[in-house]
Amino acid sequence: MRLTPVLALATLVSGCLFDKEPEVVRLSGETMGTTFNVTAIGEDLDETALATAIEGTLAEVNAKMSNWDPNSEVSTFSASNSTDPMPISGEFALVMTAANEVHQKTDGTFDVTLGPLIELWGFGPRTPEDPVPADADIQAALSxxxxDKLLTLDPEAKTLAKSNASVGINLSAIAKGYGIDAVAETLRDAGVDDYLVEIGGDLVAKGQNDKGEDWRIGIEKPEAGAQSLQLIVSLDDQGMASSGDYKNFFEQDGVRYSHILDPKTGRPITHHTTSVTVLADNAMMADAWATAMLALGQEKGLELAEQHKLAVYFISRDVTGGEDAYITVHSTAFKDALGTN
Structure with a gap:
């Protein structure tokens, strides 16, 4: 689940970078089964040209990465019965290279082949009457x-092969981040140096806002049905993604089942970490790492974050403190990113 970012006003003005009152262009719409919001700041901005360029960029991203589009590049690959290496676009190869990196560093916890388990567990067209999957069905899906075992990527030749014709790829945990970075590049190509791009709760920010202040983003408290702030961070030329399990889950026979699945067990996670926020050099890596860190949980995730110098903020349920009690922990790199905020 992606958390909606909350823009927060800075309390101190750091000085305006523009010779005259800057123009602000705000664009929004739907993409990748969710919404997008873009704020671009500068002088002599052409809103129509920016909107056209951004729409074109998002259309290209969807044509390659969307699991919602049966004709997209990733859907075509997943539907293929061939196990021969298939030519893929440079963009698809870039995303798969990043996915492989996070997969390797998390010992397989981040995995783009989780589709059979996601479908088996019924996220999301699930009804309360649907039974919890049987052990035999989980084992069958795990095959x-x-x-790392089922996909072979050659990033130089730009080919991708699967060892089993039934294997599919789901890029929902990384494609939005890639799309954000692609839109940010479109803005830079148009001469925009100050911007905020958000898709489905993931975002990237660069420069300053129209008041000459740092972009300040609020991290939500993990409370379903409410929107209150846990923390505010300042971003400059960084990607940010938050992932949580407190809005997408089901309960059956007194047991709570998260939509975050462990690819090793084939079952929902059982630890108490409920929200994770990651800051990274770009939105694609923040997106992937946020999902991976939530699946790992605070204990294992924090150890990995320190090992790879990742900026990660964990919110976990305090099981001894009541329903709305939480424990927060962050990595050293996240503390450094906060500065004096």
């Missing part, structure tokens, strides 16, 4: 999960 089609494991990108």
């Amino acid at each position: 089609s999960v494991g990108q």
Whole structure:
């Protein structure tokens, strides 16, 4: 689940960078099964040209990465019965290279072949009457999960092969981040140096806002049905993604089942971490790492974050403190990113 970012006003003005009152262009719409919001700041901005360029960029991203589009590049690959290496676009190869990196560093916790398990557990057209999957069905689904064993990427030749014809790829945990970075590049190509791009709760920010202040983003408290702030961070030329399990889950026979699945067990996670926020050099890596860190949980995730110098903020349920009690922990790199804020 992606959390909606909350823009927060800075309390101190750091000085305006523009010779005259800057223009602000705000664009929004729908993409990748969710919404997008773009704020571009500068002088002599052409809103129509920016809107056209951004729409074109998002259309290209969807044509390659969307699991919602049966004709997209990733959907075509997943539907293919061939196990021969298939030519893929440079963009698809870039995303798969990043996915492989996070997969390797998390010992397989981040996995783009989770589709059979996601479908088996019924996220999301699930009804309360649907039974919890049987052990045998989980084991059968696991046979089609494991990108390191089932997928072979050649980034130089730009080919991708699967060892089992039934294997599919789901890029929902990384494609939005890639799309954000692509839109940011479109803005830079148009001469925009100050911007905020957000898709489905993931975002990237660069420069300053129209008041000459740092972009300040609020991290939500993990409370379903409410929108209150846990923390505010300042971003400059960084990607940010938050992932949580407190809005997408189901309960059956007194057991809570998260939509975050462990690719090793084939079952929902059982630890108490409920929200994770990651800051990274770009939105694509923040997107992937946020999902991975939530699946790992605070204990394992924090150890990995320190090992790879990742900026990560964990919110976990305090099981001894009541329903709305939480424990927060962050990595050293996240503390450094906060500065004096």
